[in-house]
Amino acid sequence: GEDVEQSLFLSVREGDSSVINCTYTDSSSTYLYWYKQEPGAGLQLLTYIFSNMDMKQDQRLTVLLNKKDKHLSLRIADTQTGDSAIYFCAESIRNTGKLIFGQGTTLQVKP
Amino acid sequence: DTGVSQDPRHKITKRGQNVTFRCDPISEHNRLYWYRQTLGQGPEFLTYFQNEAQLEKSRLLSDRFSAERPKGSFSTLEIQRTEQGDSAMYLCASSFYRGDGTEAFFGQGTRLTVV
Numbered sequence: 001g002e003d004v005e006q007s008l009f010l011s012v013r014e015g016d017s018s019v020i021n022c023t024y025t026d027s028s029s030t031y032l033y034w035y036k037q038e039p040g041a042g043l044q045l046l047t048y049i050f051s052n053m054d055m056k057q058d059q060r061l062t063v064l065l066n067k068k069d070k071h072l073s074l075r076i077a078d079t080q081t082g083d084s085a086i087y088f089c090a091e092s093i094r095n096t097g098k099l100i101f102g103q104g105t106t107l108q109v110k111p
Numbered sequence: 112d113t114g115v116s117q118d119p120r121h122k123i124t125k126r127g128q129n130v131t132f133r134c135d136p137i138s139e140h141n142r143l144y145w146y147r148q149t150l151g152q153g154p155e156f157l158t159y160f161q162n163e164a165q166l167e168k169s170r171l172l173s174d175r176f177s178a179e180r181p182k183g184s185f186s187t188l189e190i191q192r193t194e195q196g197d198s199a200m201y202l203c204a205s206s207f208y209r210g211d212g213t214e215a216f217f218g219q220g221t222r223l224t225v226v
Binding site: 004030031035040041042043044045048050088090094095096097098099100101102103104 | 115142144146151152153154155156159166167202204206208211212213214215216217218219220222
């Protein structure tokens with residue numbers, strides 16, 4: 001079946017790097033996504049990676065994909081207090097665009 | 112275009128009442144998705160449309176739930192005979208689907224509270 005799992009909570013100090021991890025089960029997923037959700041708000045797409053890529057970098061964000069282990073990570077460099085939010089990993093089901101989300105990782109950034 | 116718009120943002124209703132939510136996708140987006148998010152969980156897929164055709168419904172979508180996208184533009188999600196377990200955030204997303212990897216844009220959601 002389709003399942004995505006994430007650790008629930010991460011706390012870092014401002015200026016440090018944050019690494020949020022995710023595992024997924026559907027080996028046919030072609031794209032994997034990271035979304036950010038602030039309190040009371042919808043989901044904001046941060047970045048996504050094609051399944052034949054190992055890494056993607058976009059400014060402070062680095063996504064690493066280990067397809068063999070079905071493991072995805074999001075690294076945020078120089079984490080700021082404005083990065084405090086819930087981060088969701090999601091896999092896209094082939095040919096539908098339907099997303100299967102993890103339960104979210106709450107990132108707390110301490111000043 | 113201001114993005115995906117959902118209305119209302121908040122709805123409080125009594126158990127047993129019917130409610131209807133509306134989603135206006137980004138113009139010309141051919142796909143529209145509904146998700147439900149309960150507290151502390153990630154969004155769960157409910158259903159999606161390509162233009163006006165409803166292509167898939169999740170098993171989460173009981174007979175009390177119905178969704179439409181009559182002209183391939185806006186969509187409505189109706190819940191009949193609401194139950195307390197229906198309390199959740201209902202999220203809508205749209206995309207111009209060109210194949211896998213197409214970005215989906217989410218609205219702000221409608222938060223439903225059933226009392």
